[in-house]
Amino acid sequence: xxxxxxxxxxxxxxxxxxxxxxxDFVVKSSFGHVRDLPKDNNAIDIEHGFKPTYVVSSDKRExxxxxxxxxxxxxxxxxASDDDREGEAISWHLTEALNLNDQKTRRIVFREITKNxxxxxxxxxxxxxxxxxxxxxxxxxxxxxxxxxxxPVLWKKIKTGLSxxxxxxxxxxxxxxxxxxxxxxxxxxSFKITAQFDVQGKTLEAELPARxxxxxxxxxxxxxxVGASYTIENLEKKPLKRTPAPPFTTSTLQQEASRKLYFSVxxxxxxxxxxxxxxxxxxxxxxSLNLSDEAIQGATKEIQRSxxxxxxxQRRFKTKSASAQEAHEAIRPTDFSQMVASSDRxxxxxxxxxxxxxxxxxxxxxxxxxxxxxxxxxxxADQKLQATGEVIKFEGFLKVYIxxxxxxxxxxxxxxxxxxxxxxxxxxxxxxxLATQRYTRPAARYTEASLVKKLEEMxxxxxxxxxxxxxxxxxxxxxxxxxxxxxxxxxxxxxxxxDQISSQQKTEITGAEKAKLFPTxxxxxxxxxxxxxxxxxxxxxxxxxxxxxxxxxxxGQKEWEDMLDQFYKKFHQRIxxxxxxxxxxxxxxxxxxxxxxxxxxxxxxxxxxxxxVQLGEENTETGEKPLYASLRKGQFLETITLEDALxxxxxxxxxxxxxxxxxxxxxxxxxxxIRHNSKFYSLPKTLDPLQVTAQEAVNLIEAKRKADxxxxxxxxxxxxxxxxxxxxxxxxxxxxxxxxxxPKGKEPQDLTLQECLDxxxxxxxxxxxxxxxxxxxxxxxxxxxxxxxxxxxxAATKSKSSTKK
DNA sequence: CAGTGAGCGAGCTTCCGCTTGACTT
Numbered sequence: 001x002x003x004x005x006x007x008x009x010x011x012x013x014x015x016x017x018x019x020x021x022x023x024d025f026v027v028k029s030s031f032g033h034v035r036d037l038p039k040d041n042n043a044i045d046i047e048h049g050f051k052p053t054y055v056v057s058s059d060k061r062e063x064x065x066x067x068x069x070x071x072x073x074x075x076x077x078x079x080a081s082d083d084d085r086e087g088e089a090i091s092w093h094l095t096e097a098l099n100l101n102d103q104k105t106r107r108i109v110f111r112e113i114t115k116n117x118x119x120x121x122x123x124x125x126x127x128x129x130x131x132x133x134x135x136x137x138x139x140x141x142x143x144x145x146x147x148x149x150x151x152p153v154l155w156k157k158i159k160t161g162l163s164x165x166x167x168x169x170x171x172x173x174x175x176x177x178x179x180x181x182x183x184x185x186x187x188x189x190s191f192k193i194t195a196q197f198d199v200q201g202k203t204l205e206a207e208l209p210a211r212x213x214x215x216x217x218x219x220x221x222x223x224x225x226v227g228a229s230y231t232i233e234n235l236e237k238k239p240l241k242r243t244p245a246p247p248f249t250t251s252t253l254q255q256e257a258s259r260k261l262y263f264s265v266x267x268x269x270x271x272x273x274x275x276x277x278x279x280x281x282x283x284x285x286x287x288s289l290n291l292s293d294e295a296i297q298g299a300t301k302e303i304q305r306s307x308x309x310x311x312x313x314q315r316r317f318k319t320k321s322a323s324a325q326e327a328h329e330a331i332r333p334t335d336f337s338q339m340v341a342s343s344d345r346x347x348x349x350x351x352x353x354x355x356x357x358x359x360x361x362x363x364x365x366x367x368x369x370x371x372x373x374x375x376x377x378x379x380x381a382d383q384k385l386q387a388t389g390e391v392i393k394f395e396g397f398l399k400v401y402i403x404x405x406x407x408x409x410x411x412x413x414x415x416x417x418x419x420x421x422x423x424x425x426x427x428x429x430x431x432x433x434l435a436t437q438r439y440t441r442p443a444a445r446y447t448e449a450s451l452v453k454k455l456e457e458m459x460x461x462x463x464x465x466x467x468x469x470x471x472x473x474x475x476x477x478x479x480x481x482x483x484x485x486x487x488x489x490x491x492x493x494x495x496x497x498x499d500q501i502s503s504q505q506k507t508e509i510t511g512a513e514k515a516k517l518f519p520t521x522x523x524x525x526x527x528x529x530x531x532x533x534x535x536x537x538x539x540x541x542x543x544x545x546x547x548x549x550x551x552x553x554x555x556g557q558k559e560w561e562d563m564l565d566q567f568y569k570k571f572h573q574r575i576x577x578x579x580x581x582x583x584x585x586x587x588x589x590x591x592x593x594x595x596x597x598x599x600x601x602x603x604x605x606x607x608x609x610x611x612x613v614q615l616g617e618e619n620t621e622t623g624e625k626p627l628y629a630s631l632r633k634g635q636f637l638e639t640i641t642l643e644d645a646l647x648x649x650x651x652x653x654x655x656x657x658x659x660x661x662x663x664x665x666x667x668x669x670x671x672x673x674i675r676h677n678s679k680f681y682s683l684p685k686t687l688d689p690l691q692v693t694a695q696e697a698v699n700l701i702e703a704k705r706k707a708d709x710x711x712x713x714x715x716x717x718x719x720x721x722x723x724x725x726x727x728x729x730x731x732x733x734x735x736x737x738x739x740x741x742x743p744k745g746k747e748p749q750d751l752t753l754q755e756c757l758d759x760x761x762x763x764x765x766x767x768x769x770x771x772x773x774x775x776x777x778x779x780x781x782x783x784x785x786x787x788x789x790x791x792x793x794x795a796a797t798k799s800k801s802s803t804k805k
Numbered sequence: 806c807a808g809t810g811a812g813c814g815a816g817c818t819t820c821c822g823c824t825t826g827a828c829t830t
Contacts, residue, residue: 011824031824032822041819059824085822139821142821144819465821607810652807666806668807
């Protein structure tokens, strides 16, 4: 018999709270939502006021059963799910799923996990806010309708298995439009003047605020400087203040961890999860900038102890985001006096980042003195050079934390040094003056984290979904995280030194990218289709507009059925009229030109197997067939040139014959290769698939055979499919396409053919890529083996749950 | 790691938000 049952969303939270409440309270977790719409297409009765059917999610059946039992025994059940729309819905679903009655049920909320906050919440319970629940239901149902009506349209018109949704389709759109913006971008060049002076053994760096459009103008300017003298005309000192950034939210944590630690957003979240579970940090899925009073006190104490009283400045930050629901605190250490949180390197690094950011947010401003020196040129009264320097007068928060930025171009380096001592009227001597050609840059491609930032700014998605959204659009083949080598670009530098002007051409690397998001051809085609036929849902402001309506529902000013009805009428009409769109119209086909050799047209298209180019058209009269070639990695339908396309038709090419079989050279996903007798041989970088000779190919094949023979431990003459090999991780058995580890205590030398076959039989099939031929042949065998391997634990729980049913 | 690029039709896919593990390499 228990007196009080408290239900929260997270088990880690439950543990902490139980400690605050004493023995009359049992605190359990629901592990998030316990019920949802079923997976099938009839979850919503659209005809009858969008009536939803809910089912207990399969992975929550045990949780619900356990909670039901405890709730029955308890005198009072306290529903303490999060204080936001989803949390309210969780509480409501719990009352339904656990059959709770109003008399013994209380709804409580708190936004920080501190003893005071919990005690306070218990003393001020309320009922469930059905308006807020209805707003959540409207959100859920709208998302289901959009996703489950739109995705099938893509299956029919473009490719099966594709997906679309309120959040992911906008994320893809952002990446697609950014890519096109970069494509269209034309870099403009200008000349930047910089000068170095010698001042009492030190260097004074100065630059001309204005830039010159052409080399001629820059040349003229330098020409006029020949023989000039340079004088400090003005010195201006200005105090500057820098203020610390607020403590982390999910999105800012992902951004900083990406820029400073090079973590992917998923990596950041899983490391943060471990820190949270071990009690080192507060909850990591939050959009709030708030710190509890206790946290502010804790930070203050630590700052006083480590840096002194003058470094303390208590601050409260207000969110600028309209979509923020602020059900939690900002991300912070649970104990500011702890600098070490884990022996795991990445956990410790992320913890330090969180610690520093939270500590810095409660520290004093940095005080800086900025000095600007204006340098006159005796021969040109209208042009002045400028030198700026900064001196930190008081470090303040800079002592622990400097926020990084997305545009980390060293060209406009923010950190400036001190100027050498100068006085007005002083003449400085020129060491050299440069006119360097600089180019404007296009907008940067998104990183995972900067895409999250953008989505958050637009109010799209939630802290709990940022990381999953980023991985969904990659899994669906819309977006690829990739690195690219840049291209060399020449630029001009004019140097004025000792009254002589010289000109030099240098090169720089431009357009190199590291771990950036690139849209695939599929993304382009799908996006264009959605923009044309469903402009409403893919509009950047769609979420903002429906959110405003959800708010009205939450405030009791609107019926959720009415809102959905209004939306659905127009939306469904578009779904229906999309039936008549022909598939050919959406293939993204583009004519890229004519082959000068054959004067046939070259087309770029998106096909069932990906993007390809086509030379010539099918002609039923002459029986002529077109030539096809798949695009390579890094080539895209929208940007491939005629020249590149013609190159593609040259491969695969027959190099020669060897042992009565043809050797062909081509380029595959892993690079260029030679194919011979259905085996593949990678070409080294030194060999060009277009140039490689028969002799070189033969050498390659023989070298590979020799290397293979060296790592072979055993072969069986009765069955050539079976081999025992020496691999990177030790010996293993190959049976057909299956690789099998050799169990401990077995000498690879002594293995018999039968033993090898038995071992292979006992090893589960590697999951193939969606081929459905396999599916039919293997389900029983696969099941048997996985069960055997999974051991008794899984088998036991499985049979338990099935008998319960 | 290739080749494929017509069409039919079986039976599949899909959303967003809340939460953790349980898997494998």
